[in-house]
Amino acid sequence: MKELIVHAGMPKNGSSAIQVMFAKNRDRLLELSLDYFDIGEFESGKSGAITSGNGALISRSLLGANHEAYYSDPDNKIFSELKQKIINSPAEIGILSSEFFTNISEKSLAILKKFCDELGVRLKYFYYVRRQDQFLMSGYMQRVKRHGSVDFPEDFIRSTYKGVGFLNYFSFTARIEDVLGEGNVIVRNFNVGRKHAKGLAGDFIEAVIGKGDHIEFRNEVINVSPSPKEIKTLILLNKFSPSHRFTDELVRNSAKYSRASVGGVHTILNPDTCKEVLDYFSDQNDLFIDKYFPNGHEFDQEIVGDYVDLRDIKIEVEDVLEILGALLVKLYK
Numbered sequence: 001m002k003e004l005i006v007h008a009g010m011p012k013n014g015s016s017a018i019q020v021m022f023a024k025n026r027d028r029l030l031e032l033s034l035d036y037f038d039i040g041e042f043e044s045g046k047s048g049a050i051t052s053g054n055g056a057l058i059s060r061s062l063l064g065a066n067h068e069a070y071y072s073d074p075d076n077k078i079f080s081e082l083k084q085k086i087i088n089s090p091a092e093i094g095i096l097s098s099e100f101f102t103n104i105s106e107k108s109l110a111i112l113k114k115f116c117d118e119l120g121v122r123l124k125y126f127y128y129v130r131r132q133d134q135f136l137m138s139g140y141m142q143r144v145k146r147h148g149s150v151d152f153p154e155d156f157i158r159s160t161y162k163g164v165g166f167l168n169y170f171s172f173t174a175r176i177e178d179v180l181g182e183g184n185v186i187v188r189n190f191n192v193g194r195k196h197a198k199g200l201a202g203d204f205i206e207a208v209i210g211k212g213d214h215i216e217f218r219n220e221v222i223n224v225s226p227s228p229k230e231i232k233t234l235i236l237l238n239k240f241s242p243s244h245r246f247t248d249e250l251v252r253n254s255a256k257y258s259r260a261s262v263g264g265v266h267t268i269l270n271p272d273t274c275k276e277v278l279d280y281f282s283d284q285n286d287l288f289i290d291k292y293f294p295n296g297h298e299f300d301q302e303i304v305g306d307y308v309d310l311r312d313i314k315i316e317v318e319d320v321l322e323i324l325g326a327l328l329v330k331l332y333k
Contacts, residue, residue, distance in 0.1 A: 001035070001086050003122045004094045005186075005208060006055065006112070008101035010166060012138040013128035013190040014200045019045045019053045019097050021201040032209060035091035039081055040098070055096035058082060062101075062108035069100060079115060086119055093208060094121075102127070102166055109179045125176050126208070128190040128200075131299045132167045132285075133277045136160060137269055141225060145247055148238045152310055154273045161277050168281070170288035187288075189297035207294075226254040228268050232313045233323050246327070253326045267308050274303045 009015045022029060022036040023045035029036050036042075040058065041051035052059075057078045060071035073079070086094055104112075116123040129135075136157045143149035149156065166172045169187075177185050186207055193203035226234070234247060253259075278285075289298050 001089050001094055001119075001121055002092045003124060004086065004096065004116055006101050006123065006125050007053070007095060007097035007204070008125055008127040009099035010102050010127050010129055010135075011099045012135050012142075013130055014194060015053065015097065015099050016050045017199075018201050018204060019051060020048055021199075022095065022097065023054070024048070025201075029095075029205075030091055032205065033090075033092040034095060034205065034209065035085075035089045035093070036095045036097070037082070037085045037089075039085060040096075052100060053097035055098035055101065058096060058112075059098040059100035059104060062104040062112065064105065064108065067103070083115075083119065086121060101125070106175055106179050109176065113179060122184070123180055124184045124186060125180060126186040126188075126204070128188050128193055129169055130190040131278070132161065132281050133157070133269065133274045133303075134191075135167065136164075136277065141231075144231060144234050144238065145226075145251055146244060148241055150235055150238050152235070153269045157269070157273055157277065161280065168284045170284045170291070173288065173292050185292065187292045189293065189299065191300065192297050226251055227259045228308045228310060229313055229315060229319050230254050230259060230323055231268060232310050233315060233319075235310070236315070249327055249330075250323070253323075257326065259322075267306055268310055269307075270309070271303050271307055278303070 007015070007018065019041075023042050026036050026038065026046075037054050040054040040056040042054040044051040045053065057071055057073070060069050061073040061078055063070045065072070071078075082096075113123050130138075137153065139160075140149070140151075140153050140156045143151075143156065161167065173185055173187060188203065188207055190200075194200045196203035196206070225231075230250065234250065237247075285299065
């Protein structure tokens with residue numbers, strides 16, 4: 001094996017979709033001399049479940065003892081397993097995937113690099129990014145759908161964006177490059193990559209091996225956003241601490257009954273807040289795009305389409321029946 005590619009996310013950039021597709025298509029990847037190692041949470045990904053990837057345990061063991069997701073491995077069993085997978089693999093390139101790799105320190109990254117150096121394997125980092133306001137909105141939607149948030153988008157984003165260190169994309173990437181060396185960081189625009197003819201996984205493979213003619217599978221996983229009325233309904237319902245099963249079913253019904261949209265979530269974020277976030281990161285983005293993005297992967301500069309203020313949305317009786325009707329019918333069948 002010549003290279004180990006660490007797919008580090010970033011969070012909210014299609015990692016779960018890539019992990020599932022790679023786990024389900026491991027044999028096809030091996031034909032391309034790519035080995036998505038069958039370790040970590042590989043089997044769960046193969047079943048189609050949302051996981052932390054095959055690199056989950058390796059990355060968590062590098063987080064540091066004070067991190068809430070830290071995985072203690074005092075006997076280095078995880079690294080020993082990875083070492084054997086690398087030595088015995090028929091492929092030229094190995095792939096480890098977990099968003100936790102975004103959170104490891106430069107010291108931990110140096111440990112991983114030393115491990116690879118001793119095996120004669122070149123270590124590279126790979127991750128997708130999206131415009132900061134879009135990342136934050138994706139995080140906001142997850143909080144509403146899965147974590148009971150009752151905040152409106154502007155309140156959440158204004159209290160959050162300055163504290164997410166890796167959103168300073170240039171500084172974050174430069175620190176990784178300082179450890180791994182120039183040319184060992186691959187960064188792609190998520191919104192460009194997911195438009196690839198063979199999906200985000202196809203874009204990933206093409207970026208790594210420089211060709212996509214022999215890719216036989218397409219990533220069909222699409223993240224949809226509930227309608228503004230459904231988002232407002234979720235915010236109101238979150239006051240009663242609904243179960244994940246309840247909110248997940250509501251979101252599934254949004255897609256099932258064609259109320260959801262792809263990429264339309266940003267219409268609920270105030271344009272002034274978008275501008276505030278983008279102005280804050282503008283210097284970082286200029287440096288980052290100039291040095292690290294490939295041609296054609298620059299951020300789209302359009303801020304928003306038709307803005308809808310969630311505070312002004314009124315939920316009528318017909319809306320309640322439309323949004324919750326399928327849930328109620330299913331409950332009493």
